[in-house]
Amino acid sequence: MATLAPSHHDTHEHHGHPPKLVYQPALPIPNGKLFMWLFLSTEIMFFAALIGVFIVIRFGAVVWPATHEVHLSEPIGAFNTFVLILSSVSIVLALEFAKGNQGATAKMWLAVTLALGCVFLGVKAYEYNAKFQHGIYPWYPHSRVHERPDVYFGSAVRARGNELLAELKVQPAQPSPAGASQPTEGAAEGAAETETQASEKQAESGAEAEAPSKPAAAEPPSEEAVRRAGIVSDLIDQAKSTKETDLALLAAKIMPMPLSESHAHAGGLNEEESWLKMPVVIPGGNMWASTYFLLTGFHAIHVIVGLIVFAIMLTMQFNAANAGIIENVGLYWHFVDLVWIFLFPLLYLF
Amino acid sequence: MSHAPSAHDDHGGHGQHGHEHASHDHGGLAKYIYVFVALCFLTTLSFLTYSEYWPKSLGSHEVKRLFMMAVSCTKAMLVILFFMHVKYEANWKYVLTIPASMMSIFLMLALVPDVGARVHGMFGYGGKYSAERMEYVGKRRDVDAMIAATKAVTEQHGDHEAGHEPGSVEEAEAVQKGEAEVEKKIK
Numbered sequence: 011m012a013t014l015a016p017s018h019h020d021t022h023e024h025h026g027h028p029p030k031l032v033y034q035p036a037l038p039i040p041n042g043k044l045f046m047w048l049f050l051s052t053e054i055m056f057f058a059a060l061i062g063v064f065i066v067i068r069f070g071a072v073v074w075p076a077t078h079e080v081h082l083s084e085p086i087g088a089f090n091t092f093v094l095i096l097s098s099v100s101i102v103l104a105l106e107f108a109k110g111n112q113g114a115t116a117k118m119w120l121a122v123t124l125a126l127g128c129v130f131l132g133v134k135a136y137e138y139n140a141k142f143q144h145g146i147y148p149w150y151p152h153s154r155v156h157e158r159p160d161v162y163f164g165s166a167v168r169a170r171g172n173e174l175l176a177e178l179k180v181q182p183a184q185p186s187p188a189g190a191s192q193p194t195e196g197a198a199e200g201a202a203e204t205e206t207q208a209s210e211k212q213a214e215s216g217a218e219a220e221a222p223s224k225p226a227a228a229e230p231p232s233e234e235a236v237r238r239a240g241i242v243s244d245l246i247d248q249a250k251s252t253k254e255t256d257l258a259l260l261a262a263k264i265m266p267m268p269l270s271e272s273h274a275h276a277g278g279l280n281e282e283e284s285w286l287k288m289p290v291v292i293p294g295g296n297m298w299a300s301t302y303f304l305l306t307g308f309h310a311i312h313v314i315v316g317l318i319v320f321a322i323m324l325t326m327q328f329n330a331a332n333a334g335i336i337e338n339v340g341l342y343w344h345f346v347d348l349v350w351i352f353l354f355p356l357l358y359l360f
Numbered sequence: 361m362s363h364a365p366s367a368h369d370d371h372g373g374h375g376q377h378g379h380e381h382a383s384h385d386h387g388g389l390a391k392y393i394y395v396f397v398a399l400c401f402l403t404t405l406s407f408l409t410y411s412e413y414w415p416k417s418l419g420s421h422e423v424k425r426l427f428m429m430a431v432s433c434t435k436a437m438l439v440i441l442f443f444m445h446v447k448y449e450a451n452w453k454y455v456l457t458i459p460a461s462m463m464s465i466f467l468m469l470a471l472v473p474d475v476g477a478r479v480h481g482m483f484g485y486g487g488k489y490s491a492e493r494m495e496y497v498g499k500r501r502d503v504d505a506m507i508a509a510t511k512a513v514t515e516q517h518g519d520h521e522a523g524h525e526p527g528s529v530e531e532a533e534a535v536q537k538g539e540a541e542v543e544k545k546i547k
Contacts, residue, residue: 037450037452038450038452039449039450039452047456048456051456051457051459051460054460054461054464055460055463055464055467058463058464058467058468059467061468062464062467062468062471063471063475065468066468066471066472066474066475066476067475069476070475070476070477070478070479070480071479072479072494072497072498072499072500073497073498073499073500073502073503075503079503084407088403088404088407091403092400092403095396095399095400095403096396098439098443099392099393099395099396099443102392102443103389103392106388106389106392157496157497157498157502158496158497158498158499158502159502159505159506159509254505255505255509258502258505258506258508258509259509259512259513261506261509262506262509262510262512262513263513266506266509266510266513266514267503267506267507267509267510269507269510269511291498291502291506292498293498293499293500293502293503293506294498295498337445340443340444341444344439344440344443344444345444347439347443348436348439348440351432351435351436351439352432352436354406354432355406355428355429355431355432359406359407359409359410359428360425360428
């Protein structure tokens with residue numbers, strides 16, 4: 011918007027100056043900073059949508075798992091908060107040193123920010139891995155979380171059990187529940203034998219070995235395979251029940267509900283036998299997993315973008331003239347920190 | 361107002377205590393450190409609701425959550441005002457932040473009668489899930505059943521022995537006891 015200096019057409023005055031045009035900027039900040047703030051306001055909307063949906067779903071849900079039921083650790087979340095706050099401080103210090111024409115120090119603080127961001131992502135990856143180990147994924151079929159110990163859970167346990175038995179190359183135990191104990195005991199006895207004699211013993215017990223169908227190529231099932239097959243057959247038998255009390259007990263054996271926050275690991279078969287990967291029951295667990303992975307996943311994507319920008323900036327030289335770049339990237343990074351400041355209590359403490 | 365570059369370019373790692381050495385931002389760097397300390401304090405404060413220092417009279421969930429949100433908003437305002445330097449910016453900051461914040465709050469409020477009323481309903485509106493649909497949803501009683509079952513299992517196996525030997529009398533008795541507890545919970 012240009013303002014015209016008053017022009018005098020009086021014949022008395024001969025200024026000889028052309029009218030002065032004075033351009034006023036719309037905002038007293040550089041274009042880059044204005045853009046970054048506009049972009050941040052769209053990011054506010056983006057995360058407001060996600061966080062708003064989380065709040066509404068969480069408080070409108072029929073049942074929601076407690077943090078210890080989904081193996082969420084508040085101290086780890088608090089550590090991540092601390093790391094991000096530290097990284098906000100370091101980027102601000104980088105800006106201050108750049109404005110003071112101390113480019114090397116500024117770059118050092120940029121590198122510190124990058125390192126802290128990588129620490130954050132590393133801790134997040136560790137947390138995600140802990141969820142995956144317990145079968146908590148954001149979607150099926152990876153997700154092994156069931157809402158209730160019902161017949162669908164039971165059939166999922168049997169399906170996984172049959173899959174495992176096929177992998178172990180051991181035939182499933184005979185159908186009748188009463189008879190099931192005997193082949194398994196036979197397998198237990200077979201485990202006590204030496205491996206070379208195992209195939210003969212199992213042919214005798216008649217339930218476990220596949221030796222007739224794979225004569226020469228198959229090795230006799232090892233002790234470990236027999237032991238595992240025993241566990242799996244046992245679970246399959248328990249999963250045949252249609253009573254929810256039995257299935258709740260089965261679910262508690264596979265992954266018991268941690269009874270308080272003081273111990274995150276209540277043990278259970280899935281944990282003792284990491285190859286088992288049986289379905290688990292966490293009431294409200296699937297909705298929890300969806301919202302948790304959505305919120306933290308999008309936040310982590312924003313962190314990764316920030317880290318890429320920091321890495322690019324480390325190839326540049328900084329001084330008071332181009333400190334605006336650090337300022338703008340710093341604004342973005344502070345926003346990422348802000349989002350985490352809200353995500354942490356919502357996800358970990360509520 | 362800036363230092364001679366050559367004197368401090370190799371200052372390297374001592375920058376963090378360098379607010380005595382820094383130039384025009386002599387008070388500025390100290391301010392960031394104070395804000396950082398305040399943020400750390402507020403973060404630990406958010407755990408206060410779970411500790412024994414939390415006044416018992418304020419024990420309800422809603423009060424705790426309100427307190428945690430207040431702590432979060434305070435931390436957010438500290439980051440925005442000081443780290444993002446908004447305290448020292450001109451009036452354009454209101455033009456950008458106020459409409460965006462209003463829209464965020466309106467969005468959340470708008471979702472309440474939509475998604476928020478889907479399950480339980482509110483003021484006679486919503487709660488449209490059919491009884492059959494609700495069969496598949498995990499419920500509080502399922503959590504209680506799992507907890508009872510967990511307690512039954514942990515009473516049987518002291519150290520969570522791997523594997524089971526079905527058919528042992530001990531196991532059958534323990535399962536019966538666990539079953540009885542779980543039935544009580546479900547009914």
